[in-house]
Amino acid sequence: MYKLVVEGGCRLFGEVEISGAKNSVLPIMCASLLTDDDVVLYNVPDLEDIRVMRSLLERLGKEVFFSNGTMVIKTKTDEPYEAPYEIVKKIRASIAVLGPLLAKRKRARVSFPGGCSIGPRPVDLHIKGMRILGASVKVEHGYIVAETDGLTGGLVNMLGINGTSVVATENVMMAATLASGTTVIDNAAMEPEVVDLANFLIKCGAKIKGHGTNTIIVDGVKKLKGCEYTVISDRIEAGTYILAGMMTKGEIILKNCNPMHLVEPINVFRQMGAIIEIINSSSILVKGIEKYEPVNVTTLPYPLFPTDLQAQLMAVLTKARGISIITEKVFQNRFAHAAEMNRMGADITIENSSAIIRGVEKLYSTTVMASDLRGGAGLIIALLGAEGKGELLRLYHVDRGYEKIEEKLSKLGAKVNREKSELI
Ligand code: EPZ
Numbered sequence: 001m002y003k004l005v006v007e008g009g010c011r012l013f014g015e016v017e018i019s020g021a022k023n024s025v026l027p028i029m030c031a032s033l034l035t036d037d038d039v040v041l042y043n044v045p046d047l048e049d050i051r052v053m054r055s056l057l058e059r060l061g062k063e064v065f066f067s068n069g070t071m072v073i074k075t076k077t078d079e080p081y082e083a084p085y086e087i088v089k090k091i092r093a094s095i096a097v098l099g100p101l102l103a104k105r106k107r108a109r110v111s112f113p114g115g116c117s118i119g120p121r122p123v124d125l126h127i128k129g130m131r132i133l134g135a136s137v138k139v140e141h142g143y144i145v146a147e148t149d150g151l152t153g154g155l156v157n158m159l160g161i162n163g164t165s166v167v168a169t170e171n172v173m174m175a176a177t178l179a180s181g182t183t184v185i186d187n188a189a190m191e192p193e194v195v196d197l198a199n200f201l202i203k204c205g206a207k208i209k210g211h212g213t214n215t216i217i218v219d220g221v222k223k224l225k226g227c228e229y230t231v232i233s234d235r236i237e238a239g240t241y242i243l244a245g246m247m248t249k250g251e252i253i254l255k256n257c258n259p260m261h262l263v264e265p266i267n268v269f270r271q272m273g274a275i276i277e278i279i280n281s282s283s284i285l286v287k288g289i290e291k292y293e294p295v296n297v298t299t300l301p302y303p304l305f306p307t308d309l310q311a312q313l314m315a316v317l318t319k320a321r322g323i324s325i326i327t328e329k330v331f332q333n334r335f336a337h338a339a340e341m342n343r344m345g346a347d348i349t350i351e352n353s354s355a356i357i358r359g360v361e362k363l364y365s366t367t368v369m370a371s372d373l374r375g376g377a378g379l380i381i382a383l384l385g386a387e388g389k390g391e392l393l394r395l396y397h398v399d400r401g402y403e404k405i406e407e408k409l410s411k412l413g414a415k416v417n418r419e420k421s422e423l424i
Contacts, residue, residue: 001424002395004406006383007415008365011288012250014412016241018257019045019403020069021234024196026093027170028231029053029073031197033060033100034177035204036075037226044071044231045403048396052090056083060097078105085111085142091400092121096167098144099126099175102135107147112139117371119332125165129156129172133179153181153220162330164189164301169216170197176218177206185216191302192261196232203227233282235261236308237402240377242266242286243312244409246274247319247385249288252412259284264305268313271295272320292320294359298327311337311378318346319385320359327354337375340368341382344390365390369424370397377402384414393424 020043030053032039044050044066054064054071061077081101088094088111101108113121123144127137130146132154137146156172158164169189174197176183188194190212198211204227207219238257245252246269259266259278266276266284272295275287294317299307307330317324318341328334338348338355344366347358363386370376376398383390392398395418398405409416 001393001421002418003421004380004392004395004398005389005417005419006365006380006391007389008383008386010248010384010414012245012248012252012384012409012412012414015253015255016408016412017255018233018238018241020231021193021196022047022049022401023166023236024193024231025050026053026091027096027167027174027193027197028200028229029057030096030100031174031201031204032057032062032073033097034104034174035224035226036078039073039226040228041071041073042069042228042230043233044069045234047403048400049091049093052087053093056087056094056097059084059087060101081105081107082109083111088113093167095123095126096171096174098130098146099171102130102146102148103151103175103178106149108144110144112142112144117336118334122160123168125158125160125168126171129158129168130175132156133172133175133183151175151179153179153183153218155184155186157186158189159187162332164214166191166194169194173198173208173216173218174201176220177201177208177224179220181220183218183220185218186214188214188216189301190214192232192235192258200227200229203229232261233257236306236374238262238284239265239306239309240312240381240402241408242269242276242284243309243316244381244384245286246272246288246292247316247381249290250412251285251287253279254284254286256282257284258282264303265309268295268297268305272316292316294320294322294324296325299330301330307331307334308374310334311375312381314338314348314355314357315341315378315381315385317357318348318360318363318382320357322359324357324359325354326357329353336371337378340379343368344382344386346382362387364388367391367393369393370395373397373401380405393421
């Protein structure tokens with residue numbers, strides 16, 4: 001296991017290249033199952049989650065080549081239809097092979113994704129969607145077992161008890177591309193990654209309208225062809241580096257990012273007092289200040305403040321003036337990082353789905369542990385803004401979603417090192 005050793009107190013300066021979006025590439029890799037033609041993807045980050053999804057596609061008969069950000073996906077056989085537990089338990093996004101397998105191969109056997117440290121991760125909306133498209137779906141022995149003689153279009157309401165679902169929207173949209181007739185997805189997720197997937201599918205010959213709004217309409221076609229496609233940049237990685245620049249009172253230029261995907265987060269960061277300039281359509285300048293103003297933020301589906309930046313925002317608010325409140329409306333248990341920040345001297349109280357953050361003068365470095373991807377990123381930001389040398393254990397969580405994090409941070413002037421961890 002590896003840890004990241006961080007010497008706090010260094011101000012970050014310089015330029016950082018934002019990588020391709022993990023949460024775009026993952027569903028698009030699943031969508032490659034909808035065609036036997038070659039698919040070529042550009043701007044693909046080299047991340048653990050991408051490597052796991054690659055192994056799943058290879059189990060499902062694809063041949064995947066990947067180097068220097070370019071991924072080529074070829075078809076060896078379209079017979080296999082099972083996503084096994086040992087792969088699905090590593091990344092929940094594997095559930096997104098369900099729709100493509102049903103649509104193209106007429107059957108699927110996908111291990112039930114377990115919960116994870118950010119709360120229960122139900123898949124009822126995925127199953128409901130497939131049933132509405134005409135599949136028979138059973139859950140037995142920990143597997144979702146689904147089959148169909150051929151999917152048919154339907155009306156799918158994507159609203160669950162916690163709002164809409166990003167990957168369930170993507171799953172149904174993919175399945176609908178080869179269904180006979182028209183599918184309407186109501187209360188669809190509007191995330192940029194959903195739009196990116198739709199644009200990829202359209203390039204493969206799918207007929208999709210309304211992507212990016214809460215009503216997506218798909219007219220099924222007989223067959224999809226392969227294509228070459230460049231995925232969008234990662235708005236969550238970009239937001240993470242903006243907050244690292246703010247925490248360290250530095251000055252960072254983000255390249256290869258899309259400011260339009262960060263409108264709400266930038267509004268919040270500006271309310272806090274950060275100086276943020278949109279240089280052009282693919283770069284952002286952030287200048288940190290001495291002391292930030294408190295804010296009250298609720299995480300909600302796009303285009304509002306993303307839950308995937310919640311931990312990183314919390315880190316910066318631990319040293320802001322006064323009292324800030326973050327209310328987590330998307331996941332039921334996404335505050336594990338708060339206790340670790342309190343061990344660094346922060347003053348955070350959790351009350352139901354809200355974190356009350358009382359600003360303190362200083363954070364003090366120590367050994368902290370990541371329990372999920374974005375919580376780990378939040379703790380790195382806390383360590384960057386703390387006094388002394390600290391370390392983040394279970395770095396593998398962060399490696400799932402941040403490409404070359406120690407290189408990118410070191411290039412900005414951070415004193416960070418990846419080291420083997422004797423502990424865990
Ligand atoms: C996607 O997860 C992202 N992952 C998550 O990013 C992100 O946090 C999340 O959307 C919310 O934006 C990918 O895109 C691969 P949801 P997803 O289904 O689709 C409930 C990261 O850090 N729900 O939108 O799995 C669910 O419990 C990851 O990169 C149901 O009730 O999330 C949650 O409370 C973490 N029934 C809410 O919906 C379902 O069938 C939103 O979850 C599905 C979900």
